[in-house]
Amino acid sequence: MKDRVQFATRIGAIAATVGSAVGLGNIWRFPYEAGQNGGAAFIAIYLLCVVVMGVPVIVAEFVIGRRSHKNVCGALRDLSPKVNMKWLAALCITSAILIISFYSVVCGWIVEYLVQALMGNLSSAHAQDYNTVFVTFISNPYRTVMWTVLFLVANFMVMRRGLKRGVELAANLMMPFLFLLLIVFCVFSLLQPGASKGLEFLFQPDFSAITPRVAVGAMGQAFFSLSLGLSCLLTYASYFKDTDSLVRNASLVAILDTLVAVLAGIMIFPIVFSYDMQPAAGPELIFQVLPAIFQQMPGGYIFAVLFFVLLFMAAITSTISMSEILIAYFSEEFKMTRNGASMLSTGIAIVLGTLCALSFNVISDFKIFGKTLFDLFDYVSSNILLPLGGIFFSIFVGWMLDRKLVLDELSNNGKIRVRTARLIIFSLRYVAPTAIIVVFLYGLGLFGWLN
Ligand code: PFF
Secondary structure (H helix, E strand, C coil), rough: CCCCCCCCCHHHHHHHHHHHHCHHHHHHHHHHHHHHHCCCCHHHHHHHHHHHHHHHHHHHHHHHHHHHHHCCCCHHHCCCCCCCCCCHHHHHHHHHHHHHHHHHHHHHHHHHHHHHCCCCCCCCCCCHHHHHHHHHHHCCCCHHHHHHHHHHHHHHHHHCCCCCHHHHHHHHHHHHHHHHHHHHHHHHHHHCCHHHHHHHHHCCCCCCCHHHHHHHHHHHHHHHHCCCCCCHHHHHHHCCCCCCHHHHHHHHHHHHHHHHHHHHHHHHHHHHHCCCCHHHHCCCCHHHHHHHHHHHHHCCCHHHHHHHHHHHHHHHHHHHHHHHHHHHHHHCCCCCHHHHHHHHHHHHHHHHHHHHCCCCCCCCCCCCCCCCCHHHHHHHHHHHHHHHHHHHHHHHHHCCCCHHHHHHHHHHCCCCCCHHHHHEEEEEEHHHHHHHHHHHHHHHHHHEEEE
């Protein structure tokens, strides 16, 4: 265990973990999920999910990862020698593969938009045309597949550099800029004429809008956005130092991730309303709305380029963390080199990512349960597999692990005082699993509502 790599610095560990959490989930998915599910009502449930289920489950994953300093499969085997938990590791690996496959397609869209921005095509089009630009692009199988594959190759180049020179360095360089730029965009958006309507949509909850679909969507979004329930945070925590405070790191991740999601909403909805666009537009929302901002901004060209560069970086710090689950697993369980493990996980992602990219064009008629492959991978992973992972991780740490071991881990063997430790264990035993199960069954029992 001594020779296992760790993050070089505490800041680096936090930057990488926040980098995993902050990604397309915040800037691309959160606004359109909120838009489709009633705005503020969705956000209210979302915040509740982050506090009640999110933070405890982050801590649970951190405890397992840091205690064992192993990949998900090795960690569960070490901490639970009697009960075979391989199925949970398999569930996590499956989720990681599904998510990286559809996620890298959207990353490919970002690369396309970055290239268009560089060529000056984004700041010159008319606001009404952005819909056509987007639809024409995603209907093109060659371009969408090409960018998905190139993105995954870029991801591979970072992964093979290793934890410190790849994963940690990328996060340290990128995360501060991301925050700064988001704030600039928010200020601009708030200065738009119709801004107050957007803010109302975002912050005035209409609780009658809450349906099973909204609740399940908000929970799925919380898990997805926090990178929870698929052992991503477990894997990163396995590289934490024994002196890091798990509860503090967990709270930081939850707070910063939520902040970015809300800022993304503030950046997008005022513009949506002032341009008479549809808040419920769906996955294409930011690809249509943001170009409209750039056109209006002084220096729009530079901002368009910067925005997509930064979105790219936010995305890649997230795909890096998904890949790390697979790489840690392949290299430790099958004794592969880091390079070999990176190649294998990239290969899998390229095959499935290509199918997801094609589900917007060539195979758009191929549907399972009424969903294209892209939608299916997204729905199954976020709304089913991640919450299941969350239930099992909370039960594992709350009930199966020795309580003293958990308390030791939270307090770094008594070296730091964590006032919330007992509250977190209580939540892991009772509150988090019950809450997840309730929302889950609420959704499943009323499948008709969910389309
Ligand atoms: N949390 C990321 C986002 O919000 O974009 C997505 C994600 C990253 C999900 C890593 C899962 C994961 F393991």
